[in-house]
Amino acid sequence: MAEFLQFVFSGITVGAIYALVAIGFTLIYNASDVVNFAQGEFVMLGAMGTVFLGHAGVPLLLAGVVAVLITTVVGLALYRWAIVPAREADAVTLIIITIGASIFLRGVAEVVFDKGFHSLPALLGSNPIRLGGATILPQSLVVLAGAFFIMVLLWAFIDRTLFGKAVRAIAANRVAARLVGINTRIVVGASFALSAAIGAIAGILITPITLTSYNGGTLLALKGFAAIMLGGIGSAVGAVVGGILLGLLEAFAAGYVSASYKDAVGFLVILAVLFVMPRGLFGKATVERV
Amino acid sequence: MSMLAPLERFRLLQRRRLAAAGASKSILLDRFRLLRRRRLISLVPIVAIVIILPLLFSSAYYYRVAALVFLFGIAALGLNLLMGFAGQVSLGHAGFMGIGAYAVAIGPTAFGIPPVLSFILGALLSALVAFVVGRPILRLKEHYLAVATLGFGILLAIVFTNEANWTGGPDGMAVPQLILFNWPLRGAAVWYWILAVSFLVGAVIALNLINSPTGRALRAIHDSEVAARVLGIDVAQKKLMIFVISAVYTSIAGSYLALLDGYITPQISGFLRSIELVAMVVLGGMGSVAGSLVGAAVLVILPQALTLFDEYEHVVLGLIVMGVMIFLRAGIVPSLAAAFGGGRS
Amino acid sequence: MSALSAERLSVAFGGVRAVDGVSFDVAAGIVFSIIGPNGAGKTTLFNLISGLCRSHDGGVWLCGEDVTALAPEDLARRGLSRTFQNLQIFSHLTVIENVMVGRHRHEATGILADLLHLPAVARQNRGTRKAAAEALGRVGLGDAAERSASGLAYGHLKRLEIARALASEPKVLLLDEPAAGCNPVETREIEAIIRGIVADGVTVVLVEHDMRLVMNVSDRIHVLANGRTLAEGTAVEIRTNAAVIEAYLGVRGAREAAGAVG
Numbered sequence: 001m002a003e004f005l006q007f008v009f010s011g012i013t014v015g016a017i018y019a020l021v022a023i024g025f026t027l028i029y030n031a032s033d034v035v036n037f038a039q040g041e042f043v044m045l046g047a048m049g050t051v052f053l054g055h056a057g058v059p060l061l062l063a064g065v066v067a068v069l070i071t072t073v074v075g076l077a078l079y080r081w082a083i084v085p086a087r088e089a090d091a092v093t094l095i096i097i098t099i100g101a102s103i104f105l106r107g108v109a110e111v112v113f114d115k116g117f118h119s120l121p122a123l124l125g126s127n128p129i130r131l132g133g134a135t136i137l138p139q140s141l142v143v144l145a146g147a148f149f150i151m152v153l154l155w156a157f158i159d160r161t162l163f164g165k166a167v168r169a170i171a172a173n174r175v176a177a178r179l180v181g182i183n184t185r186i187v188v189g190a191s192f193a194l195s196a197a198i199g200a201i202a203g204i205l206i207t208p209i210t211l212t213s214y215n216g217g218t219l220l221a222l223k224g225f226a227a228i229m230l231g232g233i234g235s236a237v238g239a240v241v242g243g244i245l246l247g248l249l250e251a252f253a254a255g256y257v258s259a260s261y262k263d264a265v266g267f268l269v270i271l272a273v274l275f276v277m278p279r280g281l282f283g284k285a286t287v288e289r290v
Numbered sequence: 291m292s293m294l295a296p297l298e299r300f301r302l303l304q305r306r307r308l309a310a311a312g313a314s315k316s317i318l319l320d321r322f323r324l325l326r327r328r329r330l331i332s333l334v335p336i337v338a339i340v341i342i343l344p345l346l347f348s349s350a351y352y353y354r355v356a357a358l359v360f361l362f363g364i365a366a367l368g369l370n371l372l373m374g375f376a377g378q379v380s381l382g383h384a385g386f387m388g389i390g391a392y393a394v395a396i397g398p399t400a401f402g403i404p405p406v407l408s409f410i411l412g413a414l415l416s417a418l419v420a421f422v423v424g425r426p427i428l429r430l431k432e433h434y435l436a437v438a439t440l441g442f443g444i445l446l447a448i449v450f451t452n453e454a455n456w457t458g459g460p461d462g463m464a465v466p467q468l469i470l471f472n473w474p475l476r477g478a479a480v481w482y483w484i485l486a487v488s489f490l491v492g493a494v495i496a497l498n499l500i501n502s503p504t505g506r507a508l509r510a511i512h513d514s515e516v517a518a519r520v521l522g523i524d525v526a527q528k529k530l531m532i533f534v535i536s537a538v539y540t541s542i543a544g545s546y547l548a549l550l551d552g553y554i555t556p557q558i559s560g561f562l563r564s565i566e567l568v569a570m571v572v573l574g575g576m577g578s579v580a581g582s583l584v585g586a587a588v589l590v591i592l593p594q595a596l597t598l599f600d601e602y603e604h605v606v607l608g609l610i611v612m613g614v615m616i617f618l619r620a621g622i623v624p625s626l627a628a629a630f631g632g633g634r635s
Numbered sequence: 636m637s638a639l640s641a642e643r644l645s646v647a648f649g650g651v652r653a654v655d656g657v658s659f660d661v662a663a664g665i666v667f668s669i670i671g672p673n674g675a676g677k678t679t680l681f682n683l684i685s686g687l688c689r690s691h692d693g694g695v696w697l698c699g700e701d702v703t704a705l706a707p708e709d710l711a712r713r714g715l716s717r718t719f720q721n722l723q724i725f726s727h728l729t730v731i732e733n734v735m736v737g738r739h740r741h742e743a744t745g746i747l748a749d750l751l752h753l754p755a756v757a758r759q760n761r762g763t764r765k766a767a768a769e770a771l772g773r774v775g776l777g778d779a780a781e782r783s784a785s786g787l788a789y790g791h792l793k794r795l796e797i798a799r800a801l802a803s804e805p806k807v808l809l810l811d812e813p814a815a816g817c818n819p820v821e822t823r824e825i826e827a828i829i830r831g832i833v834a835d836g837v838t839v840v841l842v843e844h845d846m847r848l849v850m851n852v853s854d855r856i857h858v859l860a861n862g863r864t865l866a867e868g869t870a871v872e873i874r875t876n877a878a879v880i881e882a883y884l885g886v887r888g889a890r891e892a893a894g895a896v897g
Contacts, residue, residue, distance in 0.1 A: 104608025522711030
């Protein structure tokens with residue numbers, strides 16, 4: 001039982017980060033139909049930026065804020081210089097553009113930062129808390145609280161503000177949204193910025209547990225991508241559930257099956273889910289009109 | 291004309307059309323014979339390049355790079371049959387490269403199977419794997435298909451990494467030399483000719499397929515699955531067929547890569563390799579046989595050239611991938627063909 | 636024996652009964668038209684018959700054979716073909732290649748022969764191309780054979796779809812609004828094409844909004860409204876049916892229809 005609980009703790013912690021990456025994917029996807037493979041680089045930039053600003057003597061809290069802001073600007077730049085010029089391109093082309101952006105950002109990080117692994121001090125120290133026979137790192141609680149806070153804030157933002165309404169309108173029908181006077185460029189640009197900021201914060205939160213390096217973003221992007229597929233693309237609830245589910249699956253796989261096959265089990269389950277439900281757990285069925 | 295009553299005008303039109311139809315029938319058949327001969331004409335420039343290039347090569351290094359271009363050309367061609375013609379994306383095709391590569395590595399060392407037979411068994415194994423996973427995967431569409439194929443590729447890479455007893459794990463393993471009729475194949479020049487000829491054979495087969503009933507059915511599926519189905523095309527079966535063929539091409543390229551390098555690591559089937567293959571196809575031109583080779587050439591030669599940029603290698607590579615996808619979206623070969631007023635390549 | 640019969644076809648989308656208990660019987664070798672206001676369920680009915688969606692009830696019989704649960708491709712192999720209201724052209728193919736795809740069910744080479752381009756494939760390609768050229772000639776597109784399908788005008792694309800369906804040599808052909816967007820001259824050409832098809836012994840089921848065309852070519856007309864059958868009969872019967880006039884044609888439409896034959 002204690003063992004089980006241990007896996008749940010670690011699974012939910014990692015899952016919360018997957019969920020944040022997945023939320024970032026979903027935000028951009030809903031506003032622009034782009035699956036942004038550079039999402040993982042946002043996470044990396046937030047973490048590496050904080051680490052290196054810290055090394056330069058900037059107080060950590062300020063370093064974190066500045067890193068998030070820089071990543072946000074990177075997100076905007078990505079939209080302005082890589083996505084806008086390529087509008088009307090098909091889905092696969094857009095995916096490859098963002099993969100190109102991901103390689104580029106990784107290359108920049110390699111030059112600006114370095115190739116080593118780095119950590120950040122945990123916010124509440126690193127003495128494990130004992131709970132029901134299992135232990136949990138205080139930083140895990142910080143991750144969970146942070147993720148929860150971001151999701152509630154995001155939900156309120158999308159559900160309660162004019163911006164959120166515009167995003168939902170665009171997701172439902174881009175042309176109609178433009179016709180009623182919504183500036184789609186601003187809204188899509190903002191969703192890239194927001195998504196980048198969320199990614200950067202996720203990176204800072206998780207670094208004390210998992211470490212960070214210039215190429216740490218790719219796998220996270222894949223996991224986030226897998227999570228939204230598991231949940232059903234375009235669904236925010238699906239992204240969160242998919243992310244946490246994936247984290248739990250991996251933790252159980254690592255614990256009960258084999259640590260080296262933890263990633264494999266995650267993808268196996270995703271394949272199985274897609275084979276049974278070709279549009280994910282929460283995806284809407286679409287009817288092809290002929 | 292406008293003076294005629296509509297009905298008379300229609301009768302006139304109809305008569306003219308019928309006459310035209312009769313005349314055009316014979317013209318059509320003539321044109322078709324021409325086309326049939328022209329089917330392989332697009333390969334003439336490639337053959338010329340294959341023959342001329344060695345005259346320009348001053349060292350084994352050039353042979354090696356050119357050999358790699360043809361090698362990845364084979365893989366890209368296989369993926370292009372799936373993506374460019376049948377319209378199905380795969381972000382996991384490097385997995386098949388891995389199967390082909392590890393077949394020629396493990397077959398001789400662990401089972402004592404001759405390399406040539408291992409090569410063939412690798413292609414068959416890839417076909418079998420593609421056949422088994424293809425049916426459920428190809429039911430998916432768009433992003434879901436992308437993630438499923440991606441997951442498949444990563445799964446294979448994980449297996450290659452973890453089964454260290456067989457594969458040597460992350461550090462990889464040595465690959466025994468290919469010996470044909472007591473003649474060990476070694477040296478960049480030898481591989482250049484083997485791979486150039488292999489690519490040409492692959493290209494001929496691809497062109498044959500494109501102009502066959504199966505090829506037409508696949509291209510039809512790309513444009514409208516619904517229309518293809520109501521014309522009696524078994525869409526699932528055709529997709530599976532092209533997935534298997536495409537896997538065999540890629541697997542063969544993987545076997546060649548292992549034999550050429552004499553050493554393999556699980557990176558051969560990694561996610562980035564899969565993306566590289568997709569980029570080759572899109573860069574060169576979806577649905578273009580020559581484009582597959584051009585895309586492979588760009589992505590093989592570029593990193594070699596980029597070593598000049600030293601630590602800025604990834605920065606420049608990323609910029610080029612983005613730039614080409616934004617500004618040469620249709621792919622290099624179709625864009626050039628359009629620019630010079632040519633038809634399809 | 637009837638060429639096509641439908642019995643109690645019904646389907647609902649999200650609570651809306653798009654088609655609700657529709658039955659009819661099409662005799663071989665006639666033009667059978669299905670008319671009705673927008674949203675009456677005509678295209679959905681075509682989708683039910685051609686296997687693109689499943690009926691909750693009843694069934695479909697093609698030349699006496701129960702084909703209710705069959706997939707579209709299996710129906711096509713038994714001789715049912717159709718066109719689409721919103722066009723489903725293979726836009727990356729040339730015009731003649733589009734029609735050659737229509738011959739698919741008559742082509743018999745295996746994948747290995749295709750890959751190696753064996754003489755049998757070459758021979759068959761020639762036969763397919765010849766048949767396709769003939770089908771194109773029948774709809775007056777013989778000259779456009781080598782053009783890219785994406786370059787054709789709308790009216791020509793409609794005819795291309797007919798040629799493609801004809802090339803499959805169907806027993807029953809479903810035409811979904813072949814004259815939509817056509818000018819009067821083009822509509823008359825479509826009419827001539829339909830007459831030609833029926834003359835060859837093919838049974839035609841037609842969905843069409845152009846009343847003049849429907850009244851001219853139809854042997855029988857089936858009227859739908861809100862997914863249900865309103866009436867069925869000959870052109871004369873339908874034109875004089877009070878319920879149809881009131882619910883669908885309206886006074887002006889009725890006059891137009893009368894004018895078409897007069």
